[in-house]
Amino acid sequence: MKEYQVVGKSVRRLDALEKATGMGTFTTDLALPGMLYAKVLRSPHAHARIVKIDTGRAEQLPGVEAVACFKNTTRVKFNHSATMTFTVPPMEAVLDECIYDDVVRYVGDEVAAVAAVSERIAEEALALIDVEYELLPAVFDPVKAMEPDAPDIHIKKAGCFLCGKNIPGEKIHLALGNVEEGFKESDVIIEETFYLPVQKQAQLETQAALATVSNNGDITVWSTTQTPHPTRQILSHIFQIPQSKIRVLNPPYIGGGFGVRIGLSAKAEPIAVDLAMKTKKPVKIVYDRKEDFTSTDTRHSGIVTVKLGAKKDGTFQALQLKGLLNTGAYCSFGAETIGVLGAMGLSVYRAPHMLYTGNSVYTNITPAGAFRGFGNPQAMFAIETVVDMMAERLGMDAKELRLKNIIKPGDPWILPYSCQSTGLAECIEKGAKEIGWERRGTLNKPGDTLRRGIGMAVGTHVSDAWPFCGDFSNAYVTIQADGSVHVASGVPDMGTGTRTTLGQFAAEVIGVGMEHVSVTIADTQSTPFDIGSHASRTCYVAGQAVMKAATEARGYALAYAANMLNEPLEDLTILDAVVFCRGDRKLTLAEVARHAHLHNEQFIGVGKVIPQNAPPWLAHFAEVEVDTETGQVRLLKMVAAHDVGKAINPVIVEGQLQGGVVQGMGYALSEEVIFDREGRSQHDAYHKYMLLTAEDMPEIKAIIVEAEDPTGPCGAKGVGETGQVATAPAIASAIYDAVGVRMKQLPMTEERVFQALQELQKR
Amino acid sequence: MSKLKVAFQLNDKDVALSVDPNDTLLDVLRGQLNLTGTKKGCGKGECGACTVILDGEAVNACLIPIMKVMGRSVQTIEGIGDEKNLHPLQEAFIDKGAIQCGYCTPGMIMSSKALLDKTKSPTQSEIREAIAGNICRCTGYVKIEEAVQAAAEKMRDS
Ligand code: FES
Ligand code: FES
Numbered sequence: 001m002k003e004y005q006v007v008g009k010s011v012r013r014l015d016a017l018e019k020a021t022g023m024g025t026f027t028t029d030l031a032l033p034g035m036l037y038a039k040v041l042r043s044p045h046a047h048a049r050i051v052k053i054d055t056g057r058a059e060q061l062p063g064v065e066a067v068a069c070f071k072n073t074t075r076v077k078f079n080h081s082a083t084m085t086f087t088v089p090p091m092e093a094v095l096d097e098c099i100y101d102d103v104v105r106y107v108g109d110e111v112a113a114v115a116a117v118s119e120r121i122a123e124e125a126l127a128l129i130d131v132e133y134e135l136l137p138a139v140f141d142p143v144k145a146m147e148p149d150a151p152d153i154h155i156k157k158a159g160c161f162l163c164g165k166n167i168p169g170e171k172i173h174l175a176l177g178n179v180e181e182g183f184k185e186s187d188v189i190i191e192e193t194f195y196l197p198v199q200k201q202a203q204l205e206t207q208a209a210l211a212t213v214s215n216n217g218d219i220t221v222w223s224t225t226q227t228p229h230p231t232r233q234i235l236s237h238i239f240q241i242p243q244s245k246i247r248v249l250n251p252p253y254i255g256g257g258f259g260v261r262i263g264l265s266a267k268a269e270p271i272a273v274d275l276a277m278k279t280k281k282p283v284k285i286v287y288d289r290k291e292d293f294t295s296t297d298t299r300h301s302g303i304v305t306v307k308l309g310a311k312k313d314g315t316f317q318a319l320q321l322k323g324l325l326n327t328g329a330y331c332s333f334g335a336e337t338i339g340v341l342g343a344m345g346l347s348v349y350r351a352p353h354m355l356y357t358g359n360s361v362y363t364n365i366t367p368a369g370a371f372r373g374f375g376n377p378q379a380m381f382a383i384e385t386v387v388d389m390m391a392e393r394l395g396m397d398a399k400e401l402r403l404k405n406i407i408k409p410g411d412p413w414i415l416p417y418s419c420q421s422t423g424l425a426e427c428i429e430k431g432a433k434e435i436g437w438e439r440r441g442t443l444n445k446p447g448d449t450l451r452r453g454i455g456m457a458v459g460t461h462v463s464d465a466w467p468f469c470g471d472f473s474n475a476y477v478t479i480q481a482d483g484s485v486h487v488a489s490g491v492p493d494m495g496t497g498t499r500t501t502l503g504q505f506a507a508e509v510i511g512v513g514m515e516h517v518s519v520t521i522a523d524t525q526s527t528p529f530d531i532g533s534h535a536s537r538t539c540y541v542a543g544q545a546v547m548k549a550a551t552e553a554r555g556y557a558l559a560y561a562a563n564m565l566n567e568p569l570e571d572l573t574i575l576d577a578v579v580f581c582r583g584d585r586k587l588t589l590a591e592v593a594r595h596a597h598l599h600n601e602q603f604i605g606v607g608k609v610i611p612q613n614a615p616p617w618l619a620h621f622a623e624v625e626v627d628t629e630t631g632q633v634r635l636l637k638m639v640a641a642h643d644v645g646k647a648i649n650p651v652i653v654e655g656q657l658q659g660g661v662v663q664g665m666g667y668a669l670s671e672e673v674i675f676d677r678e679g680r681s682q683h684d685a686y687h688k689y690m691l692l693t694a695e696d697m698p699e700i701k702a703i704i705v706e707a708e709d710p711t712g713p714c715g716a717k718g719v720g721e722t723g724q725v726a727t728a729p730a731i732a733s734a735i736y737d738a739v740g741v742r743m744k745q746l747p748m749t750e751e752r753v754f755q756a757l758q759e760l761q762k763r
Numbered sequence: 764m765s766k767l768k769v770a771f772q773l774n775d776k777d778v779a780l781s782v783d784p785n786d787t788l789l790d791v792l793r794g795q796l797n798l799t800g801t802k803k804g805c806g807k808g809e810c811g812a813c814t815v816i817l818d819g820e821a822v823n824a825c826l827i828p829i830m831k832v833m834g835r836s837v838q839t840i841e842g843i844g845d846e847k848n849l850h851p852l853q854e855a856f857i858d859k860g861a862i863q864c865g866y867c868t869p870g871m872i873m874s875s876k877a878l879l880d881k882t883k884s885p886t887q888s889e890i891r892e893a894i895a896g897n898i899c900r901c902t903g904y905v906k907i908e909e910a911v912q913a914a915a916e917k918m919r920d921s
Contacts, residue, residue, distance in 0.1 A: 016857040019865030020849070022800020022840035026866065029799035120785075203900050204804045204812055204866035255802070255866030256900050289805040495864025495901045651860035655902055659863065662903030686809035686898060694891040694904040 005575075006507040007714050010651035011514050013500045015253065015493065025251045027208040027224045028286050035210070036065055036115040038275050038285040039122035040267075041129050042295060043104035043111055046364040046679030047138035047151065050102045050111065050131060057128040058114060063121035066278040067129065069112035070100040073274055076238050077159045081297070081332040081369050082230035082263035084237070086470030086531060094168045094331040095159030099238070099270050103136070105153055105329035106364050107679045108294035110267055115275040115283050138364040138679055139166075142302065142326040145363045153329060153362040166362040168327065169335025174342050174356040174414055179307075182318025182353025186309025190389050194306070194382040195745040197672040198326075199299040200689060201371050205255020206292040207265035210284040211272035219246045219273055224265040226257045227532025229490050231264055232524045238270050239277075249523035250492050257494035258663070259297070259370030262333070262534040266296040293684040297332050297369030298673060300325035300360070304341070304382040314396050316351040316405045321379065323358030325368065332369035334360035336468055343468070344725075345379030346414040347615065348460050349387075349405045354414060365675050370534060372660060373724035376461055377667060381746060384457035384729035389742065398440075398733070399432055402458055416467050417613045421717070423643030423707030424458060424617035430703050431456070431641035435621035440737055449628045452636070455733025456621045457726035463614045463709075463718035464537035473541045474528035475607040477506050477549035479557050481597035483577060483590030485510055485517045485550075490530025491542045492522035496720055497652035498538045502546045504648055505713055509550035510557075511574030512589065528606070536718025539648060540614065543713035545607035552605030560601065561592045614709040616717040617643040620661070620730035623698075626738040631754025633669060633735060635698035638727070643705040645717035650704060653719050657702040660723015666692050668728035669747050771832045774842025782829050789813045789824035792839060800840040800869045804898070811897030814870035815839050821877035821893070840869035843876060851921075852876055852914040861910035863901035871897050875911045883919055885911070 018024040055067040077095040078084060087093040100110050112129050116122035137151040144150055145166045156162045163170055183189055209223035219241065225231040228248040236243040248269070254261075264270065268285050275283040287296065302325035309318040323341045327334030342356030391398035406428075409419050435454055443452035465471040476488040487506045493499040503517040520526055530542060554574065561579045562569040564587070571582050577589045596602065621639040626632070640661045647653040670690035673683040683689040708715025732743045741756040766781040773796070782791055789806070792798045792815070804812035806825045813824040816838040844850035852872045855861070862868050871894055878885055878893035885893070890911045891904075899907060 010860070012857060013860070013862065015865065016862050017846055019862050019868050020853040020856050020872065021845055022798075022869045024865050025799070026802070028803065029793075031797075201900070202898075204802070204810065204864065204898065206804075253865060255804075256864040258900070289807065289809075495866075497863070651906075655860050655863055655906060658903035658905045659901045660903075663900070685807065686805055687807075691898055691900070693895045693898070694908065695888075695895045697891070697904050697908075700903060700905050 004508055006504045006514060007648050008646065010649055011500065011504060013497055014503055014519060015499060024253045026205055026253045026255055027210060027222055027251055028205055030210045030222055030251055030284065032212065032282040035282040035284055036117060036279055037119040037122050038113050038115050038271055038283050039119065039126055040110055040271065041112040041126045043107060043109040045104060045133055045135060046107050047136040048104050048133035049136060051134050052132035053112065054130040055112060058125040061121065061125045061128060063117040064114055064125045066115045066275050067112060068100065068274055068278060070102050073099055074238060076240065078234055078238050079331060080264040080267060082227050083333055083336060083469065085230040085233040088470050091170060092161045094161050094335060096154050096168065097330045099267060099274060106366055108366060109329065113271050113275060115279050140363050140365055140675055140679055142324055142361045142363055145361045153364065167359050168331040168362060169360065171359040172339045172342055172356065174346060175354065176412065176414055177353035179318045179320045179353045179355040182351065183309045186317040187312045188390065188393050189307065189309045190386055190393065191307040192386055192744060194304045196302050196304065196378045196381065197746050198301040199371060199667050199671050200293060200673055201258040201260040202689060202691060203256030203258055203260060206287040206289060207261060207268045207296055208286040209265060209268035209272040210282060211276040212282040213276045213280065217245055221248045221269050221273060222251045223248065223269050224254050224261055226261045226492050226494055226534055227263060228492065228522050228524050229529050230532060231269060234264055235269060235273060239273065247525045252522055254492055254494040258372045259374065259534060262370045262532065289686060290684045294366055294681050297367055299371035300327060300337055300368040300378065302326055302378055304378055306382045306386040308386050308390055310390055310394065314394055314401050314404050316349050318353040319346060319349060319351045321345045321356045325360045326363050327360040328363060328365045328367040330367040332367045334368065337375040339468055341375030341379045343415060344376040344461060345383050348407060348458060350407050350411045364679050366681065372663060372721045374721065376459065376725045377728060380457060380459045380726050381728045384726060385732055385742065388733045388736065399428060399437055399456060403428060419615055420711060421614065421645065421707045421709040422617050423705040424619065426705045427617055427619040427641035427643050428458065430705065431619045431621045431639045434639045434701055434703060435623060435637065450625055451628060451738040452623065452625050453734040453736065453738025454623050455730050455737055456619060457729035457733060458619045459726040460615045460617050461718060461722050461725055462535055463540035463616060463712065464611050465535035466611060466613050471531055471537065471541060471611060473530045473545035473609045475542065475545035475549040476528060477546060477553045477605045479553050479593050479603040481593050483588060483593040485512055487517065487519040487546055488527040489521050489542050489546060490527040490532065491538045492533045494533055496538065496656060497649060498533060501539050501648050501652065502542060505543050505546045506550040509547050510554045512577040516577055536720040539716050540712050540718050541609060541611045543716060544611060545609040547713050548607030548609060549605035553603045556603040557589065557592055560596050561587060564592065564595060612711040614645065614711050614717045616645065616719060616722050618722045618726055620726045622730040622734040624731060624734040624738055626735055626753065628739055628757055631750045631757055633748060633753060635665060637699045638665065639701045639703065640723060641703035641705060642719065642722050643707045644719040645709045645712045646706055646715035647704050648714065648716050653704055654702045656719045657723045658700050660721065661700055661727050662692060664724045664727025667746060668731040670749065672747050767830065769829055769833050771834060772836040774838055784830050786829045787825050788827040788829055788832055791829050792824060798839055798841050802866055802869055804866065811874060812867055812870045814873040814897060816873055816877050819880065821874045840872060851917040855910040855914035855917065859906050859910040859913060861902060861906040867897055867899040871899065871907055879915055879918060885915055
């Protein structure tokens, strides 16, 4: 394995000091002189037409400077997710929303907004807006929404692309071999259907934006977006203004994201920009927590069916997967998530025959979009539970069955890029050892009411969005006149450590310590175009761009130094910010850069990357205790063994895994947003939405496996999302080991487990 | 709205302000005093991002009407240490990788500080109880707990 100086070391995060001292700036902290505050009037109805809206009384309230609604605001259609900027032909981006429409499609949909001198006055003004609604029939169930007599939530017209009743985008069809043949060749076939809930990102900083418009029309927007450059493209489209007139940036910190702001921060940016244009003053909008729950993207709920056929010896013969995702009132990432669900679900195991069919469907609930894992957790809860059942049916150990069937490099697989690395077998072995897998099935005595169990599940993910969406990165790396290194990359750091990791790549390539490196991120004006932070891509793709740019900058510096020293270029190298020639210290990098500066030269490298893709791999193990008298599940230990390729900063990687696992634990056991019969969210506040707290934590062990991928920067692969992927099925598998019930619906709440136990007794 | 005068100790200094009596301590800290280190995640006492120390107790600043602070002592993240003189908790959060997005961090540190000010050798469950009202959606709490333990150790040694 290659020896590195900075890469692979848990260097201190570049953002940690500011954040630990309360000095880090987030969008919600910003204020500008003369700034106005915006508040939004939201629909109380799940589906209605606005027949009359009168904003007169609100406009009269002292302190109110503008009221916006569909009547006085642009109605250009867009998609608040970044899909509208990188959906690759022949797929078409679905453009199905405007800032305010004359039809509202879910409880919480935008009706109007007020800009006023204080948040309180803006809020008061909302109550003075008179709206008359004509109620329209609504549908909440994804299966019913596809029936011929269901209400149409969107009509097919330019931009709003439907391929069936309430089905946005495309139906996805992926096939390998012929599953019918495969099932005929199988000795055992298991088919099961699973029900997945709405989960909420619940990131700590709500959606927020602050917009200014100068009198020559230049727009600046500070916001919580995970993708400043695509956000600029979307705003340019909505307001029909050239991209060059718009600047979008993070301030620079974002209080989490997990996918909720890939593209716009819900509608924070366009609402603020529109009101800033109307008032000619800076306008700030901060969603309150309730709005963040009701009116920003969620994880897709849905239904997944798995049919698995195997030979008696355990060889998988055929795997068929069907997906249906409820994308809510607007498409957002609906068309892509359903594709990733199938693609990821079918790329873990080798089977000669595979088939996936799936689609998303509109209903009148909060739109669903991107959330860590992006369809993959839905797929793997279903698949891994069926694999567990198959092991039992075949009388095989669940771990051995997996080891027998997992993909190896060179196997045929469903994805259009190749699998060049896998450490999954190592993840499985290391995780099994850590949890004590051999104890499985031996933990209880007959009659125990507190019963223990051990379970496992595996999975994979992506390292960027290609080929599901467009994906590329650019970066600038400059060696300044004093020898220090500056990196400019368009990706935000929403807490995942991007900034530090990118700095490490530049430091490593050029040959300087981290103290010489500074990193500018997430600003359309000072960084080159980048898709942004999503799809576990920032380290893998933006990292490659930074390495390329740094290599180029280093090349210029060395060429210059060779000239200065009159030595052959190939004999020179840079270590610790010093230029060495055949092992002898010659000049500091600062001396070279200073000399160059005085002779009119600077070392600027540009890195442009069109990435491939690479699969990270993961094996999760859980130990639980189930109370058979109440159905309560207590987690005792979670093990997450992940092949992340080269871990660029191991502490950051561990943090990603631990955080992802805990979100997965919530998905497994408690987190769910339920809508009532009128389509109103029953879980629109932190105290109603059951997040796990510090007191609920089991022992969590993250194990890093490094099967380096030849396509990744220093061999790195994606890690941002993997922790979520197979947590729930590992816990389900442990529950089965403990009490013998197969849970087919998430979350596995006390009530649901208790009910399943009761049914088991009846049988 | 008529303004009222309020005087209290903030980070060991006396402050006197005229305030809107409907404001909370959080509104005044962030809006009037520009102390934005104390974060707002919900405004309803449900997330702990706004935790400050009031007369030695960790409280949610978003639930404290500003007039209730009269004559009392408030400590915020800005008052416990800076880059030259970090509080052991700040140092431990940085060193242990307990900070990701950082939005929960000031509140976490203040809740932990209220604990360590009283309890020199906290048990795991005392630490967990102290931060049970602080939501962190990024870290999974593992490294936060480690950081609080490390800080407690350091404070005992010094
Ligand atoms: S902002 Fe005070 S508890 Fe959430
Ligand atoms: S670090 Fe992001 S919420 Fe705790």
